[in-house]
Amino acid sequence: MKSFCLFYPSNMYQNELNAITKSNRYRSRKLYTDDLADFSSNDYLGFAENKTLFERAVTQVSQYKTHAPKASILVNGYHPIHQEFEAFLTQHNGFEAALVCGSGFLANFSLIEALPRKRDLLILDEEYHASGMVASKTVDAEVLTFAHNDANHLENLINTHNHNRIIIAVEGIYSMSGDLLNRDIFEVADRYNALLIVDEAHSVGVVGENLRGVFDLFGITPKDNHIKMGTLGKALGSYGAYILCSEHIAEFLQNRAKAIIYTTAPSLFDIALGYQGLLYILKNRAKLRVEIATRQAVIKNILNVKIDGLICSYPLREDAHALAVQQGLIEEGFLVGAIRPPTVPKPILRLIPRLGESVSQLEKLCVHIQKGAF
Incomplete structure (x- = not known):
């Protein structure tokens, strides 16, 4: 009997790569020099x-x-550093339980993959993060999306579809648009006793009296149906994530969430670094709020864009080439995000007025963007 093997050439995906390039969606990794003013990072x-x-x-x-x-x-x-950090999170956020996770993607995947069961109804905001959208393809529940931040559409979907449990997934601040969560969605979730997952990746450290995110901003005391996901990889300057929820939900997740059960526990150093970041915020929250507000005012005064957090989604003209605009700003000494479809419907500059750069540098960047009329 003859044996044989299949030979796959090294360029077996070249047609697909050519199509990606032709549609102006090709992506690559780049190393940028430290002398650029960084208004691109989620730091x-x-x-x-x-x-x-x-x-x-x-x-x-x-x-x-x-x-x-x-x-x-x-x-x-499971390590004492994990346990200590979880205890700190529950104490300062008002939830019963906390679970550390390897990343925000894994945390969202854990929640969306594990919680909806057969005959349940999973409803995600149409702009929910890709981690949740991917996870939603793995569930037996009925999966729907509601119009971005539209509490009325959400409630209409609940009332016109059969369900056992209801799980709703939203973001505190949306990662591309920078939109703040519509507070009415909390009221809809509570009215129907729906589990409400709030991805606070881009709101923790940025909004609220204590910079703890939208629960803090809206003055909402966590209930049993509320779930909060936060990352260490944005405002906290580290890597990893956590889930805050009731003891009952935590018990279920650690018995059903594959991305918790079958992954190595989070890095001890990353958890410790995120922990130190949260301690710093707690001690310096008043000063940080002032610095955040100052940068929000610069964006409003020069670009005429109101931002609730620290994400400025600046629309480009229909005929503008996002990467060319980004390169032009790099040549002026500024790094900003150039976001293209399919991540967003239309190309945008994603400008992060982070506290790691000076206000004067931010002002210079905004003036360059305004003069460019991209």
């Missing part, structure tokens, strides 16, 4: 450059025999 508070927080995290991890998690969090990967 909202400039913590990625804060060496004091780095050194404190090193000191915290160095107190233990192990500096790596070693296993799944449900095998032997």
Whole structure:
């Protein structure tokens, strides 16, 4: 009997890559020089450059025999650093339980993949993050999307579809548009006793009296049907994520969420670094709020765009080439995001007025954008 093997050439996806390039959707990794003023990163508070927080995290991890998690969090990967951070999160956010996760993507995937069961109804905002949209393809529940931030459309879908449980997924601040969550959605969720997942990746550290996100901003005391997801990789200058919820939901997730059960526990250093970031915010929240408001005012005064957080979605003309606009600003010394379809319906500049850069640099950038009339 003859044996044979299939040979796949190294360019087996070239046709697909050519199509991506032709549609102006080709992406690549790039290293940018440190001399660019960074208004592209999600490092909202400039913590990625804060060496004091780095050194404190090193000191915290160095107190233990192990500096790596070693296993799944449900095998032997759960560590005192994880436990201490979770206790801090529950104490300062008003939830019963917390679960640390490897990333925001894994946290969202865990929630969306595990919670909706057969005969349930899963309803996501149409602009919900890709992690949730991908996870929604794996569930047995009926999956719907509602018009962005539209509480009336959400309620109409609930009333016109059969369901057992209802799970709603929204973001505190939407990652591309920068839109703030419509508070009425909390009222709809509570009225129908629906589980409400709030992805606070882009709102923690940015909005609220204590900079804890939209629960803080809206003055909402967490209920059993509320779930909050936060990341360490945005305002906190680290990597990882957490889920805040009731004890009952936490118990269910650690028994059903595949991205929690079958992944190595989160990095101890990353959790410690995020923890130090939260401690810094707690101590310096008044000063940080002033600095955030100052940058929001610059965006409003020069670009005439009102932002609720630290994401400015600046629309480009229909005929503008996003990457060419980005390159032009790089040549002037500024790095901003050039976001193209399919991530967004129309090309935008995604400008992050992060605290890691000076107000004067932000003003210069805004003037360049305004003069360019892109």
